[in-house]
Amino acid sequence: MVVTADAAGIVQSQSDPELRKIYEEADLVTPDSIGVLWAAKRKGHPLPARVSGVDLAERLCALSADKGYRIYFLGSSPGVAELAAEKMRLKYPGCNIVGARHGFFPADDDLVVAEEVAAAKPDILLVAMGIPRQEKFIRKTQGVIKAKVSMGVGGTLDVFSGTVKRAPKIIQKMKMEWLWRTLSNPKKIAKAKNLPIFAWRVIRSGK
Numbered sequence: 001m002v003v004t005a006d007a008a009g010i011v012q013s014q015s016d017p018e019l020r021k022i023y024e025e026a027d028l029v030t031p032d033s034i035g036v037l038w039a040a041k042r043k044g045h046p047l048p049a050r051v052s053g054v055d056l057a058e059r060l061c062a063l064s065a066d067k068g069y070r071i072y073f074l075g076s077s078p079g080v081a082e083l084a085a086e087k088m089r090l091k092y093p094g095c096n097i098v099g100a101r102h103g104f105f106p107a108d109d110d111l112v113v114a115e116e117v118a119a120a121k122p123d124i125l126l127v128a129m130g131i132p133r134q135e136k137f138i139r140k141t142q143g144v145i146k147a148k149v150s151m152g153v154g155g156t157l158d159v160f161s162g163t164v165k166r167a168p169k170i171i172q173k174m175k176m177e178w179l180w181r182t183l184s185n186p187k188k189i190a191k192a193k194n195l196p197i198f199a200w201r202v203i204r205s206g207k
Contacts, residue, residue, distance in 0.1 A: 001138055002028045002151035004053040007035030008194035009131045011201070019132040022139050030056065035195060039202045053153040057126050057160075058088075060149075064124070065094035072120055072147070074113075075103035075128030076157040084160035098122055103129040107137075114141035125150040128157040 003026040013020040023029060030051035031037055040047045064071050073081040081100035089095050099120035105113055117125065125147040127134040134152030142150065158164035 001026045001142070002030070002056070002149060003135060004030050004032035004051070004056065004152065004154070005036060006033035006131075007039075007198040008033075010036070011194040011198050012132060014201075016132055019135060022132075022135045035198055039198070042202060053151065054156045054159055056151065057153050057156045060124055060126070061088045061095045061097075062092050064096045065092040068094075068096055070096050070098045070121060070123045072098055072117055072122035072125050073100040073128070073157055074117060074125065075101075075134065075153075076155075076161075078102040078104060080161045080163055081128070081157050083162070084157040087160055087162060103127070103133075107133075110137055110140055111144060114144040117141075118145045122147045124148065126153045126156065127151070128153045128155065130154060 003023055013023050031047050032052050037047055073085050085097040085100040127138055138150045
C-alpha cells in the first residue's frame with residue numbers, strides 16, 4: 001500500500017485513529033506537499049523532493065506500456081475514470097488499463113465493488129476518492145482485490161481526463177500548486193484550512 005501524504009491528510013490522521021494506523025503501516029509513504037518537505041527539514045530529516053500522486057500514477061501508466069502491468073482506475077465522478085483511461089492509453093500506447101469505474105458508491109458497497117475490481121485482476125489499483133475514503137477503501141478490500149500495489153491518488157483521474165487542469169509548470173516550480181488548486185476549486189478551501197494547523201503543530205512540537 002502506497003500513501004501520498006500531504007499536510008492536510010496528516011492533520012486529518014491526528015484525529016482519525018484508523019487513518020493514522022494506515023499511514024503508520026503503509027509500505028511506502030511519499031511526501032505529497034511542500035508543507036511535508038518543510039516539516040521534514042525542520043525535524044532534521046530533509047527529503048529531496050515532493051512526490052505527488054499524479055506524478056507517480058502517470059509514471060506507472062508509462063511503465064505499464066513497457067512492462068504490461070495491469071492497472072485499474074477507480075474513483076472520481078461517473079465517466080471520468082473511463083475518460084482518464086482513454087487519455088492515458090492515447091498518451092502511452094500499450095498502457096494496460098484493464099478497468100475503470102466511478103467512485104460514487106456508499107461504503108456499505110465496498111466489498112461488492114471490490115469483487116468487481118478483483119475480476120479484472122489488476123496488478124496496480126489507483127483509487128481516486130479523496131482522503132480518507134480512498135485509503136480506508138484500500139485497506140478494507142486488500143484481501144479481496146489482491147493488487148500488488150494499491151495507492152490513493154485524490155484528484156489524479158480528474159487531471160488525467162482533462163476535466164481539471166493541473167497548475168502551469170511555472171506555478172509548480174514556485175511551489176505554489178496548492179494555492180492554484182484552492183483558487184481553481186473553492187471546495188478545496190476546507191482542506192486548505194488544515195495547512196495553518198499543520199504548520200502550527202510542527203512549530204509547537206519543536207525541532
